Amino acid sequence: MEKKTLNKVLIIVVIVLMLGVILSLSSINSIVVEIKPEIKSNDSGNSNTSVMNSTQNTTKNTNNMISIPLEKPPFIKD
Amino acid sequence: MKTKIFVALITLVCAVIFLTGNASAAFATSEAGISAYVNVGTSINLDQAASVYKIIEDRTSTYIIGIVEVPNANDYEQPHVYTSSDGWVMAYYAKEQPRALIMPWGQFDTNNPDTSIMSNTRLEEALSGVSTVVGVAYSSIKPNTKYYDFQYPAANGLTLISESRPNNGVDSFRFRVPTEYVLYDASWEYYSYDGCDGVVGAGYCGPLRSNFQLDGNQLSGTDGVISHNSISDGGSLKDERYFGTISALTKDVLHKGDLVYNPISTDVGSSSIAIVLIYKQP
Numbered sequence: 001m002e003k004k005t006l007n008k009v010l011i012i013v014v015i016v017l018m019l020g021v022i023l024s025l026s027s028i029n030s031i032v033v034e035i036k037p038e039i040k041s042n043d044s045g046n047s048n049t050s051v052m053n054s055t056q057n058t059t060k061n062t063n064n065m066i067s068i069p070l071e072k073p074p075f076i077k078d
Numbered sequence: 079m080k081t082k083i084f085v086a087l088i089t090l091v092c093a094v095i096f097l098t099g100n101a102s103a104a105f106a107t108s109e110a111g112i113s114a115y116v117n118v119g120t121s122i123n124l125d126q127a128a129s130v131y132k133i134i135e136d137r138t139s140t141y142i143i144g145i146v147e148v149p150n151a152n153d154y155e156q157p158h159v160y161t162s163s164d165g166w167v168m169a170y171y172a173k174e175q176p177r178a179l180i181m182p183w184g185q186f187d188t189n190n191p192d193t194s195i196m197s198n199t200r201l202e203e204a205l206s207g208v209s210t211v212v213g214v215a216y217s218s219i220k221p222n223t224k225y226y227d228f229q230y231p232a233a234n235g236l237t238l239i240s241e242s243r244p245n246n247g248v249d250s251f252r253f254r255v256p257t258e259y260v261l262y263d264a265s266w267e268y269y270s271y272d273g274c275d276g277v278v279g280a281g282y283c284g285p286l287r288s289n290f291q292l293d294g295n296q297l298s299g300t301d302g303v304i305s306h307n308s309i310s311d312g313g314s315l316k317d318e319r320y321f322g323t324i325s326a327l328t329k330d331v332l333h334k335g336d337l338v339y340n341p342i343s344t345d346v347g348s349s350s351i352a353i354v355l356i357y358k359q360p
């Protein structure tokens with residue numbers, strides 16, 4: 001391969017790499033999802049019995065239960 | 079020749095940008111456990127942000143990592159905070175610490191606690207500290223706050239269960255984790271105020287009188303539970319807290335929690351428990 005051709009190929013590779021980096025950086029702040037933790041309370045003060053299914057957000061006579069979704073931060077890369 | 083040098087320099091710059099962008103991921107996946115994060119909506123002056131840190135553990139031109147104090151927490155309970163100049167703030171506990179440390183006991187009346195009025199977790203209290211010092215009211219960005227557990231990347235949910243008992247007696251509750259859920263982590267923090275008023279001596283107060291029992295086993299010192307330290311108020315142990323992880327929590331079984339408050343003399347103070355579950359919901 002000629003020297004000039006090799007240089008042209010290298011320049012194209014670098015430009016592609018730079019575009020990848022720019023696109024990657026620009027996507028960091030693009031994901032914003034609002035989270036409003038669900039809070040349910042049926043505080044009976046001095047309850048003796050309660051039933052809570054941690055998966056269905058159903059509570060009886062507990063002071064508090066909050067379920068919050070977990071989501072990977074957009075600024076953390078793999 | 080000149081072209082080759084140019085190409086090499088450009089490649090080097092690209093590599094530096096790429097590696098710098100991933101620096102935050104390295105610390106988070108190797109050090110962090112439960113985390114809360116938010117973008118304050120503007121770039122952050124790190125000199126300004128640094129003023130709210132009690133301890134700065136690492137600082138570069140683009141971020142700070144350190145300890146930001148939250149109310150009514152001992153040294154073990156103080157969260158770490160990552161603040162980036164691009165506006166992101168993340169509060170987290172180390173991966174080995176119980177997730178239940180997020181419970182903010184300082185927000186409640188110690189003689190008549192109502193945990194349903196909880197406004198922010200301890201992690202959010204730390205986020206609030208940073209956002210306030212950089213001029214952004216946390217209440218305006220709180221709805222954008224999200225959570226993540228770096229040790230359980232497949233987990234998609236966290237549930238915080240809390241109960242309190244303001245006077246002599248027992249409060250009980252039950253909870254169940256369905257079979258179809260993947261349970262990654264279960265942890266707890268027990269908090270008692272004035273649980274043994276008038277009595278001096280560790281080992282007699284708190285756990286032996288006021289305590290929390292899961293399925294009939296007192297959590298402090300129970301098999302499968304790792305307990306940590308407590309803090310005291312003078313010699314009377316007025317402010318006690320115990321925390322740890324539950325190594326095995328059988329699914330599809332109704333587990334019973336008994337919260338005991340048994341003050342020795344005057345019926346003031348309270349007994350409280352927080353349990354945090356990290357799981358994957360189908």
